Structures are given as C-alpha cells and as structure tokens.
Amino acid sequence: MEITVKIVDKIGLHVRTANIMAKKANEFESSITVAYNNKEVNGKSMLSLMSLGAKKETEIRIKAEGNDAKDALDALKKLIENNFSQQ
Amino acid sequence: MKIIRGIAISQGVANGKCIFIKSESYTIKKRVVKDDKLEKELLHTAIEKVKSEINTVLSDSQQDLNSIEEEILQAHLSILEDPELIILSNKNIEDEHICAEYAFSEAINYYCELLSQVDDDYIKSRTKDLYELKDRVAKVLMGKDTLPELNDSSVIVCINDLTVNTSFALKGLNIIGYCTKNGSKTDHAAILARSKNIPLVTGLDIDNLDLNNSHVIVDGFSGNIIIDPDTATNTLYNEKKLNWENFNLSLLEQKHNTAITKDGKEIKVYANISDKESAELALANSADGIGLFRTEFIFIDKTSIPNEDDQFKIYLEIFKLFNSKEVIVRLADIGMDKSLPYLKMDKEENPALGNRGIRLALNNTELILKPQIKAILRAAENRRVKIMLPMVTNPSELTDVRKVINECYLELKNKGISTPQSIAVGIMIEVPSAALRIQCFQDSDFFSIGTNDLTQYVLAADRTNQKLNYLFDEFNPAVVSLIHSVILTAKKMNKPVEVCGELASNPIGIAMLLSLGLEEMSVSPSSIPLVKHIIRNVSFTLLNDLKKELLKMDTSVQIKDYLTKRLSVLQQLETINIL
Numbered sequence: 001m002e003i004t005v006k007i008v009d010k011i012g013l014h015v016r017t018a019n020i021m022a023k024k025a026n027e028f029e030s031s032i033t034v035a036y037n038n039k040e041v042n043g044k045s046m047l048s049l050m051s052l053g054a055k056k057e058t059e060i061r062i063k064a065e066g067n068d069a070k071d072a073l074d075a076l077k078k079l080i081e082n083n084f085s086q087q
Numbered sequence: 088m089k090i091i092r093g094i095a096i097s098q099g100v101a102n103g104k105c106i107f108i109k110s111e112s113y114t115i116k117k118r119v120v121k122d123d124k125l126e127k128e129l130l131h132t133a134i135e136k137v138k139s140e141i142n143t144v145l146s147d148s149q150q151d152l153n154s155i156e157e158e159i160l161q162a163h164l165s166i167l168e169d170p171e172l173i174i175l176s177n178k179n180i181e182d183e184h185i186c187a188e189y190a191f192s193e194a195i196n197y198y199c200e201l202l203s204q205v206d207d208d209y210i211k212s213r214t215k216d217l218y219e220l221k222d223r224v225a226k227v228l229m230g231k232d233t234l235p236e237l238n239d240s241s242v243i244v245c246i247n248d249l250t251v252n253t254s255f256a257l258k259g260l261n262i263i264g265y266c267t268k269n270g271s272k273t274d275h276a277a278i279l280a281r282s283k284n285i286p287l288v289t290g291l292d293i294d295n296l297d298l299n300n301s302h303v304i305v306d307g308f309s310g311n312i313i314i315d316p317d318t319a320t321n322t323l324y325n326e327k328k329l330n331w332e333n334f335n336l337s338l339l340e341q342k343h344n345t346a347i348t349k350d351g352k353e354i355k356v357y358a359n360i361s362d363k364e365s366a367e368l369a370l371a372n373s374a375d376g377i378g379l380f381r382t383e384f385i386f387i388d389k390t391s392i393p394n395e396d397d398q399f400k401i402y403l404e405i406f407k408l409f410n411s412k413e414v415i416v417r418l419a420d421i422g423m424d425k426s427l428p429y430l431k432m433d434k435e436e437n438p439a440l441g442n443r444g445i446r447l448a449l450n451n452t453e454l455i456l457k458p459q460i461k462a463i464l465r466a467a468e469n470r471r472v473k474i475m476l477p478m479v480t481n482p483s484e485l486t487d488v489r490k491v492i493n494e495c496y497l498e499l500k501n502k503g504i505s506t507p508q509s510i511a512v513g514i515m516i517e518v519p520s521a522a523l524r525i526q527c528f529q530d531s532d533f534f535s536i537g538t539n540d541l542t543q544y545v546l547a548a549d550r551t552n553q554k555l556n557y558l559f560d561e562f563n564p565a566v567v568s569l570i571h572s573v574i575l576t577a578k579k580m581n582k583p584v585e586v587c588g589e590l591a592s593n594p595i596g597i598a599m600l601l602s603l604g605l606e607e608m609s610v611s612p613s614s615i616p617l618v619k620h621i622i623r624n625v626s627f628t629l630l631n632d633l634k635k636e637l638l639k640m641d642t643s644v645q646i647k648d649y650l651t652k653r654l655s656v657l658q659q660l661e662t663i664n665i666l
Contacts, residue, residue, distance in 0.1 A: 011209070012207070014207065014209055014210055015158070015162050015209070015210070015213060016158060016162075019161065019162055019165045022165065022169070023165070026170075041171075042170065042171050044170050044171075045169050045170055045171035045172070046162075046165045046166065046169050047166060047169050047171060047172055047198045047201075047202070047217075048169075048171050050202060050205070050210055050213070051198070051201040051202055051204075051205060052205075053205035053206055053207055053210065055207070
C-alpha cells in the first residue's frame, strides 16, 4: 500500500520530526519505506529519514507492506498532517 | 604534604577531594576477530550502556536540563536505537570479521557522509552528535570509559585537557576547582572557569601525580596546589578562602557604582564576552558596554558555516541586551588553534604567525567576511554597535575591509533591508607593526590593544607553549613601553583607545595601565567588580606621576613591586593573599 503526504511542519523532516516519525513507524510490524526526491529509505530509521532532506511544503511517498499496513499508513498520515504533534 | 607549582589561571581557593579524569587519546583500529556473534553482542552491550547513561542524565531532576539539551539527548537515544545503523554495524562485522568498535565507527561515518550531503545546515551539523556517540560507544568497547560515578558532593576535577566537551560531560558534578596539565589564560575553558569563579591551576604533570581521591588545595592566586595539606596549612587556606569570599562579597555590593578614581576621573569599564551567558553576567555586573565581543565561538565547534541569518539572530540577541550601550563586535579571529572543519585550511608550520584573523577573512570574503558584516549591520539597527578587525598588520587591510563593508551596505540596500546610517570601524592593536606605526591608521575610528597577542609577538613567545610560560609576561618593559606609546599616540590622534587583554583584569595591570594614561578597558565580566574596586581606590594624577619612574625600569618584577609599594589598594590585596 502506498500514500502521498505533504509535510506541513515549518522546517521539514529534521531531527525532531524524523525522530517522532520513526518512533511511530516502529510501533507497527509492517515494513515501511519513505521516498522523496528519487531516494527511498527505511521509515523506521531516524537517520535515514533525516538523510532525505525533505523540506516543508514538499510531498513524501510512504509505502507499507504487512499485516498492519493500512493502520500504519493511517497513523503516519495523521501524524504528519497534524504537524507531528504526538497527541 | 606536598606543594606543586603550576600556573594560576582562574582566581580563588578550593579545598576538597580530588577526582582524576582520564582522557586517554585513542585510535579506533581495524582488528580482525574470530567470533562475529560475540562481537555483535559486545556492540549491543556497549550501546545499551551508553543509552542507560543518557537515560540517567535525562531522568535526574538535578541536572536542570533546558529544552534544547533535552532534545539533543533524546535524539542521541533514538540514534542509538536506529535499526539501519545497527543493521549496518552488524553487517560490517559479518562481512569483514572486524571488531565491534571499527564496525560501528564505519557505520557512523557512513551516515555522517549521507547527512553532510543534505542541503540543510541544521541536519549537516548533526554529524557532530554522531561523532560524539561514536566516541562514547567506542570508548566503552575499548575499555577507555573512565568517567567517574557521578555524585553530588563537591569535587576538584583533575584532567589533562579541559575542553568544552568535557565540561558538558561533567555537568552533573559540583565542581569547586580544576587542576589541568595543558591550558592557558586565554583558552575557552579558562574563560569559562573564570566566569563561574572556579579556581583553575594549569601546567601540572597530572599523569605522574597520584591525585585521585586525595585531599587537595587549589590556590588560584599563587598557582600552587597542595596535596594532603597539614592542619596548619589547611587552616591557613580556609582563612584565605573566607577572606577572598568576603572580599568578593564586598566587591559585589559596590559593583553598580561607577568607576571614578579618587581624584574624580571616570574610567570606562567594558566587558569581554563571547555568548549570551557572558553577556548577561556583564550586564549583571554593570559593565559600561561590550569592549570585545569575540565572535569566533560562533564559527568553531560547527560542522558547517553559520550563515547570515544564523549570525543575525545571535547578534540581535546580544545587541538587545545592551540596547543603549556601546557594543564592539570583533570580526571572527579564526585560525591559529581554532580550525574549522568546513573551511579548507592548510596545515601551517607557524599558525600564530599564519593565515588568521582579518587575513583569513579577507582571503574568504564571500564565505566569511560578507555574511558576518551583513548580519552585524542588520542586527545593529540604530544601536551603538561598532566593528573591530583582529590581527591588522597594514593600513591597506582596513581599507579593504571598509570596501567590503560598503559593498555589504549596497547589497542589503538593494534587497530593501534597512541598515544603520553608518558604522564605526576600529582595529585591534596586537601586531607589532600596527603598534609601532599606529599613526598610519588615521582611517580607524578607535583602537583596542590586545595585550595577549601583542605580548606574544613582541616577545616572540608562543602563548600556548607551556615551556615558554615564564617568558610570556605582559609586564615585560618592552611590552609596557610599546603599550605606552600606543596610548600616547592614539590620544594625540584624538581617537578612543582601550585595552582588552587579560592584563586589564590583573590588579597590578590595571594600576599600570591607568598610570600609562588609559581611560577605557575591557575585562572579563567576572572581573568587573574587582577592576572597579581598584579604580575607585587610586588617584589618576598620582599614577600619572609614577609613570616616569615606571618606564625607566628594566624588569617586570621591578615594575610590579614598585606599583604594589606605592598603592595601598594593592597592599590590601597582598595582605589577604589575593595579589
């Protein structure tokens, strides 16, 4: 499964946001990858997410494969659209 | 009891238990191993150990972490848990049958390489965190992990090199004194120790003194340390400590009074600062302004160059603190011992005489000079901000920088950014050629004598060379007479002149500078109360009368003795052992 999400955080995918996103991805069994600008990385790895250098107002593509793939994508979409607030 | 002679770098007395912090240098070597599985387990255990150390700091309420520090530590935890990093480390072990520390270090290097390619300065600068973690994990694996168990009793820290990084690692300790092997009055750690009023003695052969857990007295006045003091010495030093603390208290009570000599001459006392912390202390101690804002600390300890906007924010914060007071910003004095990872700098045989200060800035106009000047101009608005150039040798350098400043004005104007009407530009007097022919610098709006570098250049004695500490002497008659001629000529030229070196924080130094006719000085923020105390207790005219005799003397000892004998305020300091 695959979705595309726009990053609204004012800085983009940097330390704090990559950390939060990787933590959320790690809550799921499915394998998760994130693609941006011709690069595709493990969505559970904070360092890999940071290395994408995704800036604000850009779109990233998230892919999930596994039993809880749909839940994972829903949760990640919600997280990003809520500006990485952890509620 | 044993007395060891060192060099006093930060004043005060500490009496207590000493802990020795080993900071062995080490290299991570590629070592072939037989048992991959064991190596992977070792790595796992080491990472867990570092994680638990971080968690201890995070959960300790006494650490008093601010939100930035907390975020850094949280990020460190996440990095150590990063699945890709662990997978890559383990894969390195399996593929090449190499030791855990090398495998982990290679994995970290890989990610540093990746992150440094990202077009984002903040992300780029995170490689610093990765290297720090590499260091910590590797040290655990190699058995070089010797940071003591932290507890909350007060200790004297004994360490070879006190770096800014080690001070962060030691944050949990209540440090009352330092004994170090390498150091100088002007390095960052010394400045930090002084700003916190912690005595520091350096030049000690730490490795061969068995100081760990022993009872030590650090005498930050004489530069002695006393190991296992006898009862009489212990009592004497407790008294000395009390005297100093009481004296300090009385100084603090009067710190807000202006510095006016007994015969009514007002002397301006400015502060030397490098960051917000020291600026706040300067303000609390009623500085008349900032005589030296050292900006190189904004550039060092970074993996990428701070851009105009980053710098603008830093300057604005400091300028706002001193809204109506004068602030002299010194352009970054990079080079010598302060190298930058993002700037290609050739290894120099003689860095103190090398490509540093304004030389380096003019060689990197677009990269260093312009962004800094623009950031200063933007933040200055209509405040009393001035620009000062370090390491000026010839008048042409000032002319060149003025041209660049004009270009910056134009470029900002074209972008519609507002700038101050004009900005005063002055130079540091620290290179002998500038000191000897200061009259050629008509174009300079003011002068500031940097006695630390001027002394090292006049005496040809590297101030960072431990073996030459005995030569490095600001009271050397040659230095004194040169300072005198600079002050005299500057006054003839009708230009303000200040001294911003360590000499202006030394009680005898203050008296000497006043006798040479100096009316403005810039000192470390923590010294302001003492400096004002000296000024308030001397007569400017009397000191001026001493000048003739002073300039005839042949040794620094004569100069110092002469001033001490003639001034009761210095004698008073001598009786309480502070001189």
